[in-house]
Amino acid sequence: MTASQVHFADFIQTHDRTASILADAKRLSEQAIVAEGIEMVYHAGSQDYHVLRGVDLTIQQGDIHLLMGPSGSGKTTLLSILAGILTPTAGSVKLLGREITQMTREQLAHFRLQNIGFIFQGFNLFPALTASENVEVALKVKGIRGSSNRRRMAQALLTQVKLSDRINHLPRDLSGGQKQRVAIARALAGDPQIIMADEPTAALDSHSGHAVIELLRQLAKESDRTVLIVTHDPRLMDVADEVSLLEDGILKRN
Numbered sequence: 001m002t003a004s005q006v007h008f009a010d011f012i013q014t015h016d017r018t019a020s021i022l023a024d025a026k027r028l029s030e031q032a033i034v035a036e037g038i039e040m041v042y043h044a045g046s047q048d049y050h051v052l053r054g055v056d057l058t059i060q061q062g063d064i065h066l067l068m069g070p071s072g073s074g075k076t077t078l079l080s081i082l083a084g085i086l087t088p089t090a091g092s093v094k095l096l097g098r099e100i101t102q103m104t105r106e107q108l109a110h111f112r113l114q115n116i117g118f119i120f121q122g123f124n125l126f127p128a129l130t131a132s133e134n135v136e137v138a139l140k141v142k143g144i145r146g147s148s149n150r151r152r153m154a155q156a157l158l159t160q161v162k163l164s165d166r167i168n169h170l171p172r173d174l175s176g177g178q179k180q181r182v183a184i185a186r187a188l189a190g191d192p193q194i195i196m197a198d199e200p201t202a203a204l205d206s207h208s209g210h211a212v213i214e215l216l217r218q219l220a221k222e223s224d225r226t227v228l229i230v231t232h233d234p235r236l237m238d239v240a241d242e243v244s245l246l247e248d249g250i251l252k253r254n
């Protein structure tokens with residue numbers, strides 16, 4: 001080999017190494033949710049319930065991931081741990097590259113507000129507040145200033161979930177599907193990168209269920225958000241990028 005060929009070979013090798021380091025960094029930065037070795041033991045009375053056993057889960061940014069499994073298998077427990085609502089007995093959770101299991105309570109609360117939108121099964125709307133006010137409260141909690149500003153943003157979010165004609169309705173005057181869409185608009189307040197939903201279609205008829213599913217799909221695909229959904233609903237499998245199954249506290253990737 002001539003000297004220039006050696007230099008060229010070196011250059012290519014260095015270049016390859018740099019490219020591979022960059023590819024690794026990109027792949028890592030695209031991991032929105034990484035859980036490792038999650039164990040959860042509940043203590044109730046003198047009994048211990050070992051609900052999660054060594055759960056590992058990685059979800060790429062922009063993916064829709066379904067978490068399925070029988071009733072009582074630990075789905076809500078795992079979702080609550082991934083959202084930082086519940087502290088696991090053991091294991092680590094990284095969201096958007098940050099280890100939430102190492103954060104102080106204040107850091108975690110702040111991180112959650114900035115980055116996670118949570119949709120609960122029972123909607124969890126304030127019954128005395130209108131659709132818009134329910135979303136405005138979330139915007140306020142997330143630090144958005146100015147009541148007229150919040151009102152404008154709430155209306156834009158409600159329009160996004162196709163409720164522009166129900167802005168001033170109270171929850172009791174909305175259908176189940178409409179309530180769920182208010183809950184989705186509220187979860188979108190502050191534009192979080194990760195949306196977590198616990199049985200978002202469970203209480204809905206087939207038509208409203210489809211509308212909610214389509215909305216969740218759009219949220220993931222059009223805005224590159226990561227959406228993690230706990231569900232029993234097989235209709236959601238059509239929109240999922242990945243499905244995992246929790247059984248007896250053990251997570252299996254389908």
Ligand SMILES: Nc1ncnc2c1ncn2[C@@H]1O[C@H](COP(=O)(O)OP(=O)(O)OP(=O)(O)O)[C@@H](O)[C@H]1O
Binds near residue numbers: 071073078
């Ligand atoms: N705070 C608690 N103390 C003791 N046991 C609990 C507690 N919360 C949940 N469990 C138990 O942990 C297990 C998993 O509960 P979890 O709510 O995570 O299940 P799930 O898969 O979400 O069920 P479902 O599909 O019915 O919502 C259940 O057996 C439940 O009884």
Ligand SMILES: [Mg+2]
Binds near residue numbers: 077198
């Ligand atoms: Mg549950």
